[in-house]
Amino acid sequence: MSRTIIVPVDLSQQAAAVRALAEARQYDPDGKLMLLHVVPPLPNYVAAELPDDIVKSRLEQVQQALRGFAQRAGVAEADTVIREGHPGRAILSYADEAGADLIVVASHDPGWGDFLLGSVAAFVVRHAHCSVLVVRQHPRKTAAG
Numbered sequence: 346m347s348r349t350i351i352v353p354v355d356l357s358q359q360a361a362a363v364r365a366l367a368e369a370r371q372y373d374p375d376g377k378l379m380l381l382h383v384v385p386p387l388p389n390y391v392a393a394e395l396p397d398d399i400v401k402s403r404l405e406q407v408q409q410a411l412r413g414f415a416q417r418a419g420v421a422e423a424d425t426v427i428r429e430g431h432p433g434r435a436i437l438s439y440a441d442e443a444g445a446d447l448i449v450v451a452s453h454d455p456g457w458g459d460f461l462l463g464s465v466a467a468f469v470v471r472h473a474h475c476s477v478l479v480v481r482q483h484p485r486k487t488a489a490g
Contacts, residue, residue, distance in 0.1 A: 349376065
């Protein structure tokens with residue numbers, strides 16, 4: 346039975362997303378991949394001043410960028426999904442909606458801001474209703490390596 350695997354993609358951190366995709370494929374080569382990019386909402390005072398076609402165009406550009414990323418990463422069979430909102434909440438909401446079996450999320454090395462504010466990966470790990478695999482940016486070095 347193939348699993349539904351959500352891979353959140355931060356288009357500004359594509360190298361990390363490529364590592365997450367590789368881990369997802371290794372976990373279940375036949376799994377159904379869902380690439381998800383979350384666009385932070387525009388503040389209301391900004392959105393109110395923009396024509397609707399600009400906001401729509403912004404989402405279309407992100408969709409094209411996500412499809413281009415999937416193609417460059419060698420993923421031919423994956424659904425691409427764009428959501429707007431808080432990244433952690435949007436990832437969890439979509440995972441529940443899609444009936445995800447696994448979320449594979451890339452995580453950068455934590456800095457002080459992450460300890461004080463938390464990161465998207467930490468939020469997803471704490472609140473997900475399915476398994477979560479966190480792919481670190483720099484794997485821990487072994488004594489031999």
